Amino acid sequence: EIVLTQSPATLSLSPGERATLSCRASQSVSSYLGWYQQRPGQAPRLLIYGASNRATGTPARFSGSGSGTDFTLTISSLEPEDFAVYYCQQRANWPITFGQGTRLEIK
Amino acid sequence: EVQLLESGGGLVQPGGSLRLSCAASGFTFSNYPMNWVRRAPGKGLEWVSTVSDSGTDSYYADSVKGRFTISRDNPKNTLYLQMSSLRAEDTALYYCAKSLCTSFRCYFDYWGQGTLATVSS
Numbered sequence: 001e002i003v004l005t006q007s008p009a010t011l012s013l014s015p016g017e018r019a020t021l022s023c024r025a026s027q028s029v030s031s032y033l034g035w036y037q038q039r040p041g042q043a044p045r046l047l048i049y050g051a052s053n054r055a056t057g058t059p060a061r062f063s064g065s066g067s068g069t070d071f072t073l074t075i076s077s078l079e080p081e082d083f084a085v086y087y088c089q090q091r092a093n094w095p096i097t098f099g100q101g102t103r104l105e106i107k
Numbered sequence: 108e109v110q111l112l113e114s115g116g117g118l119v120q121p122g123g124s125l126r127l128s129c130a131a132s133g134f135t136f137s138n139y140p141m142n143w144v145r146r147a148p149g150k151g152l153e154w155v156s157t158v159s160d161s162g163t164d165s166y167y168a169d170s171v172k173g174r175f176t177i178s179r180d181n182p183k184n185t186l187y188l189q190m191s192s193l194r195a196e197d198t199a200l201y202y203c204a205k206s207l208c209t210s211f212r213c214y215f216d217y218w219g220q221g222t223l224a225t226v227s228s
Contacts, residue, residue, distance in 0.1 A: 050211025
């Protein structure tokens, strides 16, 4: 099973700042990595697939990068609605696995 | 508009069974693999199971293999999850999710609001 480790566990920033979230895989997942956002009381939402491709409706301030074992989700300038939990997910191998999540909170 | 509506959750005793359903609309259901993902209280997301578009192939997390069965009824646009031999650790909000399949494999692009399964005596 591929283990995904996200860091930091919690990130405290202010609106307008830049956020950088990391996801590290226990073995290479090539570019088969997605990012999801989950706001309180809502279902998860796909933001990025294939490591760097924005899903339909994902704002341009969200960008994904990386390949192999190290990946980054960057939010260029935080909006109030961006404060949520973010998960990475690998699709390289079965079973599908998620990281444990990064909570992005308002400072 | 894509809609996924889960139902069938509830309170069940350890060792019991539940059958979750997910009614889909707004897309050609039979063209897409479908999935169940859960979130236990205070925990993160955990993939549970995936079924192919035709229903002939299915995949399971090790934590549920042999106890849960995923299936679909394409004419009825409905996805199911039969859960048996339930344990306290199966307590979670269960989401139904549609697949987006690309050259970078498949991801979950639409999600329902979830149905809560609670396993407790």
